[in-house]
Amino acid sequence: MKARMLATRLALPVFVIAAACAQAHAADFDWMKFKGKTVTFLANNNPVAQALLTYKADFEKLTGMTLKVDGYQEQQMRQRLVTVMNANSDEVDVFMTLPSREGEQFAAAGWYADLTAMAKNEVAKEYDPAGLSQALLKAATFSGKLTSMPMNIEGPIFYYRTDIFKKCGLAAPKTIKDVEVAAEKIKACDSAVTPFVSRGLKPAVAYTFSNMLHNIGGSYIASGKSNLCSTKGKEALDTYSRLLRDFGPPGVVNYSFQQISALYRSGRAAMAFESSNELRTVMEGGARLKDTGLLPFPAGEAGHVPTTIGWGIAVSSHSKQPEAAWYFVQWATSPEVQKKMALQGIAPPRPSVAKDPEYRKWIDEEPVRKEWQAALDVLATKGSSEVGYPIVANPQSREFIGQAVQDLILKQKTVDQACADADKALDALIALN
Template sequence: MKKRWLGTSLTVLLSLSMLAGCGGTAPGASESPEPSNTPAANETPKQDKPFAGQSLSIVTANHPWGEAIVPLIPEFEEATGMKVKVESYFEDQLTQKLTVQFTASSATPDVFMYRPLQEGRLFFKNGWVSPLDEYVNRNADYDFDDISKAALGTTTVAGKIAGIPIITEQEVLYYRKDLLEKANIQVPKTMDELVAAAKQLHDPKNEMYGFVSRGQRSPLVTQLSSFIYSEGGDFMDGEKATINSPAAIKAMTTYGTLLKDYGPPGVLNMSWPQAFGIFAQGKVAFLTDANSLYTNLTDPEKSTVSEHVGFAAFPAGDAGSKPYNVTAWGLAINANSKNKEAAWAFIEWATGKEIVLKQQQKGNPGARGSVWNDPEATKSYPPQLVEVTKEAMAGGVDHDRPVVISVGEARDAVGEIVMKIMTGEQDIQAAADKANETLQAIIDKDFKK
């Protein structure tokens, strides 16, 4: 049965293919043999499959999105006539492989999965990705405007669309419904209310802790980001470092104090697995982190408090509730690909409404507003989490770390301030000023013309 995507989408692609047969080759498309005027009776006419005979190479991360897309690829091959080869790698291996191949100007892979906030600026600056601006509005049925603007902000570099979002994340507040009900505490809506509630529920003598989140220097930065935005700050203002601003210092003080005063033992060494792990053991009242990790708390096989987990919007600071709303993973086209038209056909299919719905049914949160509003796409999610996610997607900030090339160095500089707070440093302004100088040096290096 033909899928909805095969309608207008393939009509557009077919016109490009026919254009190539009339004396020109569509940009980036491989030339194909002249079609026979009299195809065999048992043969599908070539114009029905505009990429018949072409091969496409795709590289994905070992990620649930990649696992879910592989069984769907045969329908794409049947519709287009092309053959798709998929390779998968662990995250660090993926980055290493792509860097080696792109440095060597390899034409493969044609399409690749990447982390826009981690390596997006580097790939773009080095000319390794092909901007997609000319493709995204070709087909009205693709409905490019349906994709979250903040998610697209994550994949946009220097005003160019470098990739299309496939996995999004928003920071939310996880809480124990039973503990709040027993203590007659309302779900915190502001930073002050969160601090007060964490203090009230903190009972270390009975191994109950008020708050947990990432405490390691580099990992904590992504979750700290929403605190900074909600107080009216940011890591940078253009090419100027701003982590020593009053808003940033207030946010970092709140985050660091929550962990220091109401966090569990060893929180300085916690990234997300440890933070979620201790919450799942029933020892923490509040946790802030990405919504995409929720099954670690709601799966009875992983969590002793699965039936007691609540979800709430990120607490508001002086500037309101401004959680990050980012693209964790995107799809991009290799700038040296010889099959750019075919590559875009795959991305258009893989990020269209029908496939995003199927992906979301598998637990892979996409960037399309219409899909989040479709009950079929969200029926496996906790209803409370769906509403919180939709609220965050309506606004939110498109980055969760400094947007630079040297991401690791920048995260360490920011995280150092929070570490000082957590270990009892008194002069936080001085620590922030020093870290700001470090971040500014990184920005100056990375943005050097």
């Protein structure tokens, strides 16, 4: 079953490329085909959607359709989506989704419309579906069905203060061991700053921890069982929690991206492991523009296996106008729109946009943007979209990963106890898959 799923997930991007090459219907494509219709878009009020919706009027002008935006914060958006979908309602035509988090679950529940045929038959000449990140398309393909189109590419990256590193006689870390050594030295060299900060909030931990686990060479599942108590799993749990416990800020168990960005931007952290999306927030005010270096998270025994995810845009399976909805999805993920979004700091999921001269000019304006793009290039080529367990109950699996890390940060359990408790709970979740 798993092998079949893997085969279909690998096969689909190839199919999309082939389909794109054929583009049998591209010549007949008419953006005005659904003129007069209204498409409802359930959006997460994050920088990705904000950048996209700057061009809402362009879509309406191009298609003659009306775009009704229903925008919420991330949790509230999911809450609304669950309510709408459980009621089999057609109120939402298009919604934003994180395939790495809820993809398996929503696909199994049948909430995504299958975009495979539309991506093959209903594409404008300039759309270029083959130009989208194949890794992200693969991550959005479940049981052979393409469920969403990527809006951006993102992942946790390593922010560090070049001035503090210089003052403490440190070079940019190349390995996880180097991060530990640097944290130790910074603690002794500059007691005013927090040496290292990353996510400690229970549901948020998996995002950064997964990168650590994969770099070390660990895996979430082995032989159908939870694998946190493997040697590598325990090493990842121990290293991640020790870095936060011994070198992190007080109260790190409540830290997610808001607190991490605020701490680093204020100059009170020397190293931060946080989302590439936070670059704009971190650089606000310009205080960190000249003293920040950016890298993919330093290598472990397995090298660099960064976490790479992206927001996707999907059509609801309950939509009564999936084709009109697809037109919006297509416009939102077109090279032209993604280039405009890239110029607002939304990392493009299209290598062609990343190479665009106008975008390169924007990147070249600041050294930190160059490093950001270089880190994103590594994410795009080496990334894994596995954040938490690759099972239907992925959101719940993240809770148990977070609980294990918090138990260790708060010294409430030993590594053996924490991983054993997590494995027990996670095995039960895997069994439900």
